[in-house]
Amino acid sequence: MSALSSLSNKILKSNIEAMPATSCFEDTDIKHIELGAGCGNFGKQFFPPCYLTDANKALLEQCQPCSLDCICEAQNIPCEKNRFSKVLICNPFGYGFYTAEQTKQLLDELVRVLESEGKIIVLGNQTNKYFKPSKLEKQIKSYESQTQDTELSVEVEDLNDKIEQLYPNYSFFQCDGKTPAKVTHQAIITLRKTSL
Protein backbone atom coordinates (compact mmCIF):
# COMPACT_ATOMS: atom_id res chain seq x y z
CA MET A 1 0.00 0.00 0.00
CA SER A 2 1.49 3.34 -0.96
CA ALA A 3 1.63 6.09 1.65
CA LEU A 4 -0.60 8.21 -0.56
CA SER A 5 -3.29 5.62 -1.06
CA SER A 6 -3.13 4.77 2.61
CA LEU A 7 -3.62 8.43 3.46
CA SER A 8 -6.44 8.90 0.97
CA ASN A 9 -8.17 5.82 2.38
CA LYS A 10 -7.80 7.13 5.91
CA ILE A 11 -9.35 10.41 4.80
CA LEU A 12 -12.15 8.57 2.99
CA LYS A 13 -12.69 6.37 6.02
CA SER A 14 -12.81 9.26 8.47
CA ASN A 15 -15.10 11.15 6.11
CA ILE A 16 -17.49 8.24 5.88
CA GLU A 17 -17.42 7.69 9.62
CA ALA A 18 -17.97 11.34 10.34
CA MET A 19 -20.54 11.74 7.60
CA PRO A 20 -24.20 11.89 8.60
CA ALA A 21 -25.76 8.83 7.01
CA THR A 22 -28.00 10.79 4.66
CA SER A 23 -25.07 12.68 3.13
CA CYS A 24 -23.69 9.49 1.54
CA PHE A 25 -25.76 10.09 -1.57
CA GLU A 26 -25.73 13.84 -2.04
CA ASP A 27 -25.51 13.93 -5.82
CA THR A 28 -29.14 13.59 -6.85
CA ASP A 29 -28.14 12.94 -10.47
CA ILE A 30 -26.80 9.57 -9.41
CA LYS A 31 -29.79 7.26 -9.42
CA HIS A 32 -28.08 3.87 -9.27
CA ILE A 33 -26.73 2.08 -6.23
CA GLU A 34 -24.81 -1.17 -5.82
CA LEU A 35 -25.17 -3.08 -2.55
CA GLY A 36 -22.46 -5.37 -1.14
CA ALA A 37 -20.04 -4.08 -3.77
CA GLY A 38 -16.99 -5.37 -1.88
CA CYS A 39 -13.74 -4.46 -3.64
CA GLY A 40 -15.41 -4.45 -7.05
CA ASN A 41 -16.65 -1.57 -9.16
CA PHE A 42 -19.36 -3.35 -11.14
CA GLY A 43 -21.96 -0.60 -10.76
CA LYS A 44 -19.60 2.18 -11.77
CA GLN A 45 -18.38 0.19 -14.78
CA PHE A 46 -21.66 -1.10 -16.21
CA PHE A 47 -24.39 1.12 -14.76
CA PRO A 48 -22.77 4.54 -14.36
CA PRO A 49 -23.16 6.84 -12.60
CA CYS A 50 -23.59 4.62 -9.57
CA TYR A 51 -22.92 4.70 -5.84
CA LEU A 52 -21.05 1.70 -4.44
CA THR A 53 -21.86 0.54 -0.93
CA ASP A 54 -20.94 -2.31 1.41
CA ALA A 55 -21.63 -3.17 5.05
CA ASN A 56 -18.02 -4.13 5.78
CA LYS A 57 -16.06 -1.11 7.01
CA ALA A 58 -12.78 -3.04 6.87
CA LEU A 59 -12.96 -2.93 3.06
CA LEU A 60 -11.98 0.74 3.12
CA GLU A 61 -8.49 -0.41 4.06
CA GLN A 62 -8.47 -3.79 2.34
CA CYS A 63 -9.52 -2.62 -1.13
CA GLN A 64 -6.88 -0.78 -3.09
CA PRO A 65 -7.99 1.49 -4.63
CA CYS A 66 -11.27 1.70 -2.75
CA SER A 67 -14.30 2.73 -4.78
CA LEU A 68 -16.86 2.52 -1.97
CA ASP A 69 -18.99 5.61 -1.49
CA CYS A 70 -20.85 4.54 1.62
CA ILE A 71 -20.70 1.96 4.38
CA CYS A 72 -24.21 0.71 4.98
CA GLU A 73 -26.20 -2.48 5.26
CA ALA A 74 -28.39 -3.50 2.36
CA GLN A 75 -31.38 -3.56 4.68
CA ASN A 76 -30.69 -0.10 6.03
CA ILE A 77 -29.73 2.35 3.30
CA PRO A 78 -29.28 5.87 4.67
CA CYS A 79 -31.42 7.78 2.19
CA GLU A 80 -34.91 9.08 1.68
CA LYS A 81 -37.61 6.98 -0.04
CA ASN A 82 -37.85 6.82 -3.86
CA ARG A 83 -34.20 7.89 -4.10
CA PHE A 84 -32.94 5.39 -6.72
CA SER A 85 -34.02 3.96 -10.06
CA LYS A 86 -31.73 0.92 -10.04
CA VAL A 87 -30.34 -1.30 -7.31
CA LEU A 88 -27.54 -3.69 -8.23
CA ILE A 89 -26.60 -6.76 -6.26
CA CYS A 90 -23.67 -8.91 -7.39
CA ASN A 91 -23.18 -12.30 -5.80
CA PRO A 92 -24.82 -11.50 -2.45
CA PHE A 93 -23.41 -13.13 0.65
CA GLY A 94 -24.81 -12.97 4.18
CA TYR A 95 -27.91 -11.14 2.97
CA GLY A 96 -30.34 -11.61 0.13
CA PHE A 97 -32.91 -14.28 -0.56
CA TYR A 98 -31.79 -17.12 1.74
CA THR A 99 -34.81 -17.20 4.06
CA ALA A 100 -38.27 -15.63 3.79
CA GLU A 101 -37.31 -13.33 6.65
CA GLN A 102 -34.12 -12.16 4.91
CA THR A 103 -36.02 -11.69 1.67
CA LYS A 104 -38.61 -9.54 3.41
CA GLN A 105 -36.00 -7.43 5.21
CA LEU A 106 -34.16 -6.75 1.99
CA LEU A 107 -37.21 -6.12 -0.20
CA ASP A 108 -38.86 -3.86 2.39
CA GLU A 109 -35.84 -1.60 2.18
CA LEU A 110 -35.43 -1.80 -1.59
CA VAL A 111 -39.10 -1.04 -2.15
CA ARG A 112 -38.63 2.00 0.09
CA VAL A 113 -35.56 3.42 -1.67
CA LEU A 114 -36.64 2.60 -5.24
CA GLU A 115 -38.88 4.83 -7.27
CA SER A 116 -41.86 3.33 -9.08
CA GLU A 117 -40.76 1.37 -12.19
CA GLY A 118 -37.37 0.98 -10.52
CA LYS A 119 -35.36 -2.18 -11.05
CA ILE A 120 -33.38 -4.53 -8.85
CA ILE A 121 -30.71 -6.40 -10.80
CA VAL A 122 -29.28 -9.44 -9.05
CA LEU A 123 -26.39 -11.50 -10.41
CA GLY A 124 -25.00 -14.71 -9.02
CA ASN A 125 -24.46 -18.41 -9.29
CA GLN A 126 -27.44 -20.75 -9.16
CA THR A 127 -25.78 -22.55 -6.21
CA ASN A 128 -25.57 -19.33 -4.15
CA LYS A 129 -28.12 -19.77 -1.41
CA TYR A 130 -28.48 -16.01 -1.00
CA PHE A 131 -29.72 -15.80 -4.59
CA LYS A 132 -31.48 -19.04 -5.59
CA PRO A 133 -32.59 -18.00 -9.10
CA SER A 134 -34.83 -21.03 -9.61
CA LYS A 135 -36.85 -20.03 -6.57
CA LEU A 136 -36.74 -16.28 -6.82
CA GLU A 137 -40.05 -15.78 -8.56
CA LYS A 138 -41.84 -17.80 -5.90
CA GLN A 139 -40.14 -15.81 -3.14
CA ILE A 140 -40.99 -12.50 -4.75
CA LYS A 141 -44.62 -13.49 -5.24
CA SER A 142 -44.82 -14.59 -1.62
CA TYR A 143 -43.42 -11.24 -0.53
CA GLU A 144 -45.76 -9.36 -2.86
CA SER A 145 -48.78 -11.09 -1.36
CA GLN A 146 -47.87 -9.54 1.99
CA THR A 147 -47.72 -5.99 0.66
CA GLN A 148 -50.60 -3.77 -0.33
CA ASP A 149 -49.26 -1.09 -2.62
CA THR A 150 -46.41 -2.77 -4.46
CA GLU A 151 -46.28 -4.93 -7.55
CA LEU A 152 -43.15 -6.82 -8.44
CA SER A 153 -42.34 -8.71 -11.62
CA VAL A 154 -39.32 -10.97 -12.07
CA GLU A 155 -37.36 -12.09 -15.08
CA VAL A 156 -34.64 -14.65 -14.49
CA GLU A 157 -32.14 -15.33 -17.22
CA ASP A 158 -29.55 -18.10 -17.51
CA LEU A 159 -26.36 -16.24 -18.43
CA ASN A 160 -24.01 -19.17 -18.77
CA ASP A 161 -22.96 -18.34 -22.33
CA LYS A 162 -23.79 -14.64 -22.31
CA ILE A 163 -21.95 -13.28 -19.31
CA GLU A 164 -18.95 -12.14 -21.36
CA GLN A 165 -21.20 -10.35 -23.85
CA LEU A 166 -23.15 -8.54 -21.17
CA TYR A 167 -20.35 -7.74 -18.76
CA PRO A 168 -17.08 -8.22 -20.67
CA ASN A 169 -13.80 -8.67 -18.84
CA TYR A 170 -15.31 -8.27 -15.42
CA SER A 171 -14.15 -10.46 -12.50
CA PHE A 172 -16.75 -11.31 -9.91
CA PHE A 173 -15.53 -12.35 -6.46
CA GLN A 174 -16.76 -14.34 -3.50
CA CYS A 175 -17.33 -12.79 -0.07
CA ASP A 176 -13.61 -12.78 0.78
CA GLY A 177 -12.93 -10.45 -2.14
CA LYS A 178 -10.13 -12.60 -3.59
CA THR A 179 -11.71 -15.89 -4.62
CA PRO A 180 -13.34 -15.69 -8.06
CA ALA A 181 -17.06 -16.24 -8.41
CA LYS A 182 -18.82 -17.71 -11.43
CA VAL A 183 -21.99 -15.85 -12.35
CA THR A 184 -24.59 -18.05 -14.03
CA HIS A 185 -27.87 -16.17 -13.65
CA GLN A 186 -29.27 -12.68 -13.70
CA ALA A 187 -32.61 -11.67 -12.24
CA ILE A 188 -34.32 -8.39 -13.01
CA ILE A 189 -37.01 -7.46 -10.56
CA THR A 190 -39.20 -4.57 -11.64
CA LEU A 191 -41.11 -2.65 -9.04
CA ARG A 192 -44.35 -0.75 -9.44
CA LYS A 193 -45.76 1.28 -6.62
CA THR A 194 -49.52 1.47 -6.88
CA SER A 195 -49.91 4.27 -4.35
CA LEU A 196 -47.25 6.94 -4.01
Add this chain to the structure above:
Amino acid sequence: MEDRNILSENMQYLATHSATSEEAKTQFLLFISELVSQCFLLLLPKNSIDHYQLDEDTYWALNQFLIEQADSLEDAKSTTEIDWDRIEESTHQFHKRAVELFPNCTEKSCHATIDLYEKYLLYKQLYPDSRTNLWEQIKNYILRTGFIFNLEIVQPQTPYQATLGLSKLPNELLMLDDVIAMQAYTLQILQNSDSPLPKAKILSFLAQKNNTDKLYDINKFKKYIIKPLQQVGLIATENFKGYFFVRNANDLKIAHQKQEEELNLQIEKAQKKLRLLKLRGKAMGVAL
Protein backbone atom coordinates in the same frame (compact mmCIF):
# COMPACT_ATOMS: atom_id res chain seq x y z
CA MET B 1 -34.92 -38.58 4.45
CA GLU B 2 -32.54 -41.47 5.08
CA ASP B 3 -30.06 -39.07 6.62
CA ARG B 4 -32.65 -37.82 9.06
CA ASN B 5 -33.19 -41.32 10.38
CA ILE B 6 -29.48 -41.78 10.94
CA LEU B 7 -29.35 -38.54 12.91
CA SER B 8 -32.36 -39.63 14.91
CA GLU B 9 -30.73 -42.91 15.90
CA ASN B 10 -27.78 -40.95 17.19
CA MET B 11 -29.74 -39.55 20.12
CA GLN B 12 -28.95 -42.61 22.23
CA TYR B 13 -25.60 -43.19 20.61
CA LEU B 14 -24.34 -39.75 21.54
CA ALA B 15 -24.70 -40.33 25.24
CA THR B 16 -22.16 -43.11 25.22
CA HIS B 17 -20.19 -42.53 22.07
CA SER B 18 -16.46 -42.41 22.51
CA ALA B 19 -15.75 -40.05 19.58
CA THR B 20 -13.70 -37.25 21.02
CA SER B 21 -13.46 -33.65 20.03
CA GLU B 22 -9.94 -34.36 18.81
CA GLU B 23 -11.32 -36.93 16.39
CA ALA B 24 -13.89 -34.46 15.17
CA LYS B 25 -11.18 -31.86 14.77
CA THR B 26 -9.14 -34.33 12.69
CA GLN B 27 -12.14 -35.01 10.45
CA PHE B 28 -12.84 -31.34 9.98
CA LEU B 29 -9.21 -30.50 9.27
CA LEU B 30 -9.05 -33.30 6.71
CA PHE B 31 -12.13 -31.88 5.05
CA ILE B 32 -10.69 -28.35 4.98
CA SER B 33 -7.30 -29.64 3.78
CA GLU B 34 -8.89 -31.33 0.80
CA LEU B 35 -11.18 -28.39 0.14
CA VAL B 36 -8.23 -25.99 0.13
CA SER B 37 -5.94 -28.10 -2.04
CA GLN B 38 -8.69 -28.56 -4.64
CA CYS B 39 -9.42 -24.83 -4.60
CA PHE B 40 -5.73 -23.97 -4.91
CA LEU B 41 -5.44 -26.33 -7.88
CA LEU B 42 -8.21 -24.39 -9.63
CA LEU B 43 -7.03 -20.96 -8.51
CA LEU B 44 -3.43 -21.37 -9.64
CA PRO B 45 -1.69 -20.09 -11.68
CA LYS B 46 -4.08 -17.18 -12.38
CA ASN B 47 -4.58 -16.02 -8.82
CA SER B 48 -2.21 -15.15 -6.02
CA ILE B 49 -2.85 -17.40 -3.05
CA ASP B 50 -0.16 -16.06 -0.70
CA HIS B 51 -2.59 -14.20 1.51
CA TYR B 52 -5.18 -16.88 2.10
CA GLN B 53 -5.92 -17.34 5.81
CA LEU B 54 -8.50 -19.38 7.65
CA ASP B 55 -11.03 -16.75 8.54
CA GLU B 56 -14.78 -16.94 8.18
CA ASP B 57 -15.05 -15.20 4.83
CA THR B 58 -12.30 -17.33 3.29
CA TYR B 59 -13.90 -20.49 4.61
CA TRP B 60 -17.28 -19.63 3.06
CA ALA B 61 -15.68 -18.34 -0.13
CA LEU B 62 -13.67 -21.52 -0.77
CA ASN B 63 -16.69 -23.74 -0.13
CA GLN B 64 -18.79 -21.75 -2.58
CA PHE B 65 -15.94 -21.52 -5.10
CA LEU B 66 -15.57 -25.30 -5.21
CA ILE B 67 -19.29 -25.85 -5.76
CA GLU B 68 -19.20 -23.32 -8.61
CA GLN B 69 -16.16 -25.03 -10.15
CA ALA B 70 -17.61 -28.53 -9.88
CA ASP B 71 -17.64 -28.87 -13.68
CA SER B 72 -13.85 -28.71 -13.74
CA LEU B 73 -13.48 -31.29 -10.99
CA GLU B 74 -15.96 -33.69 -12.56
CA ASP B 75 -14.74 -32.95 -16.09
CA ALA B 76 -18.37 -32.74 -17.14
CA LYS B 77 -20.95 -30.00 -17.50
CA SER B 78 -23.93 -30.31 -15.25
CA THR B 79 -27.17 -29.13 -16.82
CA THR B 80 -29.16 -29.56 -13.64
CA GLU B 81 -31.28 -26.68 -12.47
CA ILE B 82 -30.96 -26.60 -8.71
CA ASP B 83 -34.18 -27.57 -6.95
CA TRP B 84 -33.91 -25.27 -3.94
CA ASP B 85 -37.27 -26.40 -2.55
CA ARG B 86 -35.95 -29.92 -2.14
CA ILE B 87 -32.70 -28.72 -0.59
CA GLU B 88 -34.55 -26.45 1.80
CA GLU B 89 -36.89 -29.21 2.88
CA SER B 90 -33.96 -31.55 3.61
CA THR B 91 -31.90 -28.94 5.46
CA HIS B 92 -34.97 -27.90 7.44
CA GLN B 93 -35.49 -31.49 8.59
CA PHE B 94 -31.79 -31.79 9.34
CA HIS B 95 -31.87 -28.62 11.43
CA LYS B 96 -35.03 -29.74 13.23
CA ARG B 97 -33.35 -32.96 14.30
CA ALA B 98 -30.22 -31.11 15.33
CA VAL B 99 -32.31 -28.81 17.54
CA GLU B 100 -33.92 -31.84 19.15
CA LEU B 101 -30.46 -33.17 19.91
CA PHE B 102 -29.06 -29.84 21.01
CA PRO B 103 -31.70 -27.28 21.97
CA ASN B 104 -29.20 -24.45 21.69
CA CYS B 105 -28.43 -25.29 18.07
CA THR B 106 -29.68 -22.03 16.67
CA GLU B 107 -29.67 -21.12 13.00
CA LYS B 108 -26.60 -19.00 13.70
CA SER B 109 -24.60 -21.46 15.82
CA CYS B 110 -25.42 -24.38 13.53
CA HIS B 111 -24.99 -22.43 10.32
CA ALA B 112 -21.65 -24.06 9.43
CA THR B 113 -23.03 -27.56 9.97
CA ILE B 114 -26.18 -26.86 8.00
CA ASP B 115 -24.08 -25.29 5.26
CA LEU B 116 -21.92 -28.43 4.96
CA TYR B 117 -25.05 -30.51 4.60
CA GLU B 118 -26.48 -28.04 2.09
CA LYS B 119 -23.29 -28.13 0.01
CA TYR B 120 -23.43 -31.93 0.00
CA LEU B 121 -27.01 -31.79 -1.31
CA LEU B 122 -26.14 -29.17 -3.92
CA TYR B 123 -23.25 -31.21 -5.27
CA LYS B 124 -25.45 -34.31 -5.29
CA GLN B 125 -28.03 -32.48 -7.38
CA LEU B 126 -25.37 -31.26 -9.80
CA TYR B 127 -23.66 -34.65 -10.04
CA PRO B 128 -25.94 -37.38 -8.66
CA ASP B 129 -23.60 -40.20 -9.65
CA SER B 130 -20.37 -38.62 -8.45
CA ARG B 131 -18.31 -40.60 -5.99
CA THR B 132 -16.11 -37.65 -5.21
CA ASN B 133 -18.55 -35.33 -3.47
CA LEU B 134 -16.15 -33.55 -1.11
CA TRP B 135 -18.87 -32.87 1.45
CA GLU B 136 -20.07 -36.47 1.68
CA GLN B 137 -17.49 -37.76 4.14
CA ILE B 138 -17.85 -34.86 6.59
CA LYS B 139 -21.64 -35.05 6.24
CA ASN B 140 -21.49 -38.76 7.10
CA TYR B 141 -19.27 -38.04 10.09
CA ILE B 142 -21.73 -35.44 11.39
CA LEU B 143 -24.65 -37.82 10.99
CA ARG B 144 -22.75 -40.72 12.53
CA THR B 145 -21.46 -38.93 15.59
CA GLY B 146 -23.85 -36.03 16.05
CA PHE B 147 -21.00 -33.53 16.11
CA ILE B 148 -22.12 -30.04 15.29
CA PHE B 149 -19.51 -27.77 13.83
CA ASN B 150 -19.71 -24.24 14.98
CA LEU B 151 -17.36 -21.75 13.43
CA GLU B 152 -16.79 -18.61 15.36
CA ILE B 153 -14.12 -16.05 15.81
CA VAL B 154 -11.71 -16.73 18.62
CA GLN B 155 -9.06 -14.33 19.78
CA PRO B 156 -6.16 -14.13 20.13
CA GLN B 157 -4.54 -16.14 17.37
CA THR B 158 -1.72 -18.45 18.28
CA PRO B 159 0.93 -19.74 15.89
CA TYR B 160 -0.41 -22.15 13.29
CA GLN B 161 -3.90 -21.61 14.58
CA ALA B 162 -6.77 -19.86 12.99
CA THR B 163 -9.26 -17.41 14.35
CA LEU B 164 -11.97 -19.99 13.98
CA GLY B 165 -13.22 -22.43 16.57
CA LEU B 166 -14.86 -25.81 16.29
CA SER B 167 -17.26 -26.98 18.92
CA LYS B 168 -19.42 -29.83 19.85
CA LEU B 169 -22.43 -28.22 21.38
CA PRO B 170 -23.29 -27.15 23.99
CA ASN B 171 -20.10 -25.35 24.97
CA GLU B 172 -16.98 -27.05 23.80
CA LEU B 173 -14.60 -25.01 21.71
CA LEU B 174 -11.44 -26.06 19.94
CA MET B 175 -8.90 -24.10 18.00
CA LEU B 176 -8.32 -25.11 14.41
CA ASP B 177 -4.95 -25.23 12.77
CA ASP B 178 -4.73 -22.82 9.90
CA VAL B 179 -4.27 -25.36 7.13
CA ILE B 180 -5.31 -22.79 4.53
CA ALA B 181 -2.39 -20.48 5.27
CA MET B 182 0.03 -23.37 5.69
CA GLN B 183 -0.85 -24.91 2.35
CA ALA B 184 -0.55 -21.49 0.74
CA TYR B 185 2.88 -20.86 2.35
CA THR B 186 4.07 -24.34 1.40
CA LEU B 187 3.15 -23.68 -2.21
CA GLN B 188 4.79 -20.27 -2.01
CA ILE B 189 8.19 -21.58 -0.85
CA LEU B 190 8.11 -24.44 -3.34
CA GLN B 191 7.11 -22.15 -6.20
CA ASN B 192 10.05 -19.91 -5.40
CA SER B 193 12.58 -22.73 -5.26
CA ASP B 194 14.45 -24.09 -8.27
CA SER B 195 15.19 -27.38 -6.59
CA PRO B 196 13.25 -29.82 -4.38
CA LEU B 197 13.09 -28.82 -0.71
CA PRO B 198 13.25 -31.17 2.28
CA LYS B 199 10.48 -31.19 4.90
CA ALA B 200 12.70 -29.51 7.49
CA LYS B 201 13.20 -26.49 5.29
CA ILE B 202 9.48 -26.08 4.59
CA LEU B 203 8.64 -26.49 8.28
CA SER B 204 11.19 -23.88 9.22
CA PHE B 205 9.67 -21.48 6.63
CA LEU B 206 6.21 -22.09 8.09
CA ALA B 207 7.54 -21.35 11.60
CA GLN B 208 9.09 -18.15 10.32
CA LYS B 209 5.79 -17.12 8.72
CA ASN B 210 4.04 -17.81 12.00
CA ASN B 211 6.61 -15.87 14.03
CA THR B 212 7.52 -18.83 16.18
CA ASP B 213 10.53 -21.08 16.86
CA LYS B 214 8.32 -24.09 17.37
CA LEU B 215 8.04 -26.34 14.33
CA TYR B 216 4.64 -27.64 13.27
CA ASP B 217 3.98 -31.29 14.07
CA ILE B 218 5.52 -33.43 11.32
CA ASN B 219 2.67 -35.96 11.17
CA LYS B 220 0.05 -33.24 10.88
CA PHE B 221 2.23 -31.56 8.28
CA LYS B 222 2.23 -34.69 6.13
CA LYS B 223 -1.48 -35.36 6.65
CA TYR B 224 -3.01 -31.89 6.26
CA ILE B 225 -0.49 -30.01 4.14
CA ILE B 226 1.62 -32.29 1.97
CA LYS B 227 -0.74 -35.16 1.16
CA PRO B 228 -3.69 -33.07 -0.08
CA LEU B 229 -1.40 -30.93 -2.22
CA GLN B 230 0.22 -34.04 -3.67
CA GLN B 231 -3.13 -35.64 -4.37
CA VAL B 232 -4.23 -32.78 -6.59
CA GLY B 233 -0.88 -32.72 -8.37
CA LEU B 234 0.28 -29.30 -7.21
CA ILE B 235 3.42 -30.69 -5.61
CA ALA B 236 5.39 -33.89 -6.00
CA THR B 237 8.31 -35.59 -4.35
CA GLU B 238 11.57 -36.99 -5.57
CA ASN B 239 13.03 -39.65 -3.33
CA PHE B 240 15.61 -38.27 -0.88
CA LYS B 241 15.55 -34.83 -2.48
CA GLY B 242 12.34 -33.40 -1.07
CA TYR B 243 9.22 -31.76 -2.44
CA PHE B 244 8.85 -29.57 -5.48
CA PHE B 245 6.16 -27.48 -7.14
CA VAL B 246 4.83 -29.07 -10.33
CA ARG B 247 5.51 -26.38 -12.91
CA ASN B 248 6.24 -28.13 -16.22
CA ALA B 249 5.56 -31.28 -18.23
CA ASN B 250 8.55 -33.10 -16.79
CA ASP B 251 7.50 -32.33 -13.22
CA LEU B 252 4.01 -33.46 -14.08
CA LYS B 253 5.32 -36.77 -15.43
CA ILE B 254 7.20 -37.41 -12.18
CA ALA B 255 4.08 -36.54 -10.14
CA HIS B 256 1.90 -38.67 -12.39
CA GLN B 257 4.33 -41.60 -12.22
CA LYS B 258 4.32 -41.45 -8.43
CA GLN B 259 0.50 -41.44 -8.27
CA GLU B 260 0.34 -44.27 -10.78
CA GLU B 261 2.75 -46.34 -8.69
CA GLU B 262 0.57 -45.74 -5.62
CA LEU B 263 -2.57 -46.65 -7.57
CA ASN B 264 -0.98 -49.85 -8.90
CA LEU B 265 0.07 -50.78 -5.39
CA GLN B 266 -3.49 -50.31 -4.14
CA ILE B 267 -4.82 -52.37 -7.06
CA GLU B 268 -2.34 -55.16 -6.31
CA LYS B 269 -3.36 -55.14 -2.65
CA ALA B 270 -7.05 -55.29 -3.54
CA GLN B 271 -6.43 -58.09 -6.05
CA LYS B 272 -4.56 -60.07 -3.42
CA LYS B 273 -7.49 -59.63 -1.03
CA LEU B 274 -9.86 -60.87 -3.71
CA ARG B 275 -7.65 -63.94 -4.36
CA LEU B 276 -7.64 -64.73 -0.65
CA LEU B 277 -11.42 -64.35 -0.45
CA LYS B 278 -11.83 -66.67 -3.42
CA LEU B 279 -9.55 -69.17 -1.70
CA ARG B 280 -11.68 -68.92 1.43
CA GLY B 281 -14.77 -69.35 -0.73
CA LYS B 282 -13.30 -72.45 -2.31
CA ALA B 283 -12.71 -73.92 1.15
CA MET B 284 -16.37 -73.23 1.93
CA GLY B 285 -17.51 -74.71 -1.36
CA VAL B 286 -18.61 -71.38 -2.79
CA ALA B 287 -17.38 -70.24 -6.18
CA LEU B 288 -16.77 -66.49 -6.04
